[in-house]
Amino acid sequence: MEKLVKCSDYVISQYNSEREISQDFDAYNSTRLGFIFRYANFLKLNLELGFFIPTDKDGNVLEEPIEKLIGMKPNNDFEYAFDEKELKQYQEAKERVIFKGFEAKYSQSGKVIFAINGYYTFDVWAKDLKPRMINYKTIEDLTDLGLVLTESAIKKYSLK
Numbered sequence: 001m002e003k004l005v006k007c008s009d010y011v012i013s014q015y016n017s018e019r020e021i022s023q024d025f026d027a028y029n030s031t032r033l034g035f036i037f038r039y040a041n042f043l044k045l046n047l048e049l050g051f052f053i054p055t056d057k058d059g060n061v062l063e064e065p066i067e068k069l070i071g072m073k074p075n076n077d078f079e080y081a082f083d084e085k086e087l088k089q090y091q092e093a094k095e096r097v098i099f100k101g102f103e104a105k106y107s108q109s110g111k112v113i114f115a116i117n118g119y120y121t122f123d124v125w126a127k128d129l130k131p132r133m134i135n136y137k138t139i140e141d142l143t144d145l146g147l148v149l150t151e152s153a154i155k156k157y158s159l160k
Contacts, residue, residue, distance in 0.1 A: 008040040008140055015040070035158070042157045043140035051139075052102040054093035061104050062093050098139070098153040 015037035049055050054062045065087045067080035136142055154160050 006140070008043045011036055011040040012044070038158050042159060043138065043143070045139050047136055047138060047142075050093065050096055051098040053104050054090055054097055056089065056093060062090050065090050095152045095156075097150055100148040100150050 015033065045051075049059055049061070054064075056062055065082050067082055069078055070081045071079045073079050149159065
């Protein structure tokens with residue numbers, strides 16, 4: 001190595017070179033070194049609004065569904081139900097969230113302007129994190145903030 005590189009870049013390069021000579025890649029991947037490689041790759045992910053709050057696949061913020069009035073019961077009580085498609089879309093989006101505790105805050109024009117968890121506020125304009133999060137481009141850039149991962153992120157990225 002001739003020049004300094006980020007730790008995650010170094011780990012990924014070492015893993016890839018070791019993988020080329022390993023006879024049993026599956027066994028190698030299940031080792032502690034495989035875990036370190038997966039974590040290094042996870043840290044290199046570019047930030048998306050959906051990592052903080054539920055969004056659809058296009059990056060539009062999804063509100064938690066509420067039950068809607070669908071009619072009256074025979075006993076004159078109101079009958080409520082969730083829109084199943086809307087509920088499923090929200091649940092899937094919530095599973096994709098990586099960091100715990102964030103919520104959307106809105107401007108007067110209705111655009112999402114913050115993802116906030118009580119400690120850290122990230123300015124975001126609609127779907128685009130880049131203009132406001134100049135110092136934060138990847139998950140690795142957030143490591144000093146002590147953010148907590150969701151269980152679904154730990155499972156999805158095999159971080160345990």
